[in-house]
Structure formats: structure tokens, C-alpha cells
Amino acid sequence: MGIHSEQLTFTGANGDALAARPERRAQVARAYAVFAHCFTCSRDAIAGLDRPLMVFHSPLDTVVSVDNSRRIFEAARHPKSFVSLDGADHLLSRSADGAYVARILSAWSTRYL
Numbered sequence: 445m446g447i448h449s450e451q452l453t454f455t456g457a458n459g460d461a462l463a464a465r466p467e468r469r470a471q472v473a474r475a476y477a478v479f480a481h482c483f484t485c486s487r488d489a490i491a492g493l494d495r496p497l498m499v500f501h502s503p504l505d506t507v508v509s510v511d512n513s514r515r516i517f518e519a520a521r522h523p524k525s526f527v528s529l530d531g532a533d534h535l536l537s538r539s540a541d542g543a544y545v546a547r548i549l550s551a552w553s554t555r556y557l
Contacts, residue, residue: 490519496556497521500545502529525552 490497497520501513517526527548532541 487519490516491521497524498552499526500529502532505534507534
């Protein structure tokens with residue numbers, strides 16, 4: 445299976461120019477987990493995913509506004525889940541935060557895989 449990647453540029457919550465290169469396998473996804481980085485996604489694009497969606501966001505994030513996460517979550521169809529990462533930073537720098545996200549995502553995704 446190949447991996448598809450494309451460059452995305454966007455404006456962060458503080459007005460900074462940001463870029464990302466998301467990667468995904470060429471096969472059809474069965475579920476999505478979004479870490480609130482879909483700045484350029486329209487409501488129609490989010491609603492059109494037609495797959496389960498989990499959104500993670502930290503209220504302490506200084507890169508991505510919680511409003512961005514809320515808009516993604518509101519636009520998504522069910523099934524969908526939102527997890528607030530209290531005390532975590534944008535990069536999940538503390539290993540405990542990364543481990544928490546991994547446990548939650550693993551448990552959540554087993555229902556759809």
C-alpha cells in the first residue's frame with residue numbers, strides 16, 4: 445500500500461503562517477482521528493467524510509484555537525467524539541499526554557476497525 449501526502453498551508457490561531465504534510469494510506473479509511481488541524485476543510489468536506497470521527501484538542505493549545513475544533517466537531521456526522529486534552533500542549537510534549545491519547549484512540553477505534 446502506498447502513502448499519499450500533500451502540503452497544506454494555513455493560518456494558526458495567533459495569525460502565524462503554518463504548514464503541514466499529512467500522510468495517509470492509499471486505501472479507504474474506516475475512521476478518522478483529527479487533532480484540529482483541518483483549517484482549510486469546509487463544513488461540506490467534514491460532513492462528507494462519512495466515517496466515524498474523533499477530535500482531540502487541548503484548551504491550553506496556543507497554536508490551534510478551540511473554535512477550530514468545535515467547528516470540525518459540529519460539522520461532522522455521527523458517530524463522532526470530542527476529547528479535551530486538559531493540561532496538554534499542542535505537540536503533546538509530555539509522554540503521559542501522548543500515552544493518554546494513544547489509549548483513548550485505541551479504545552475508541554476498536555469499535556470501527
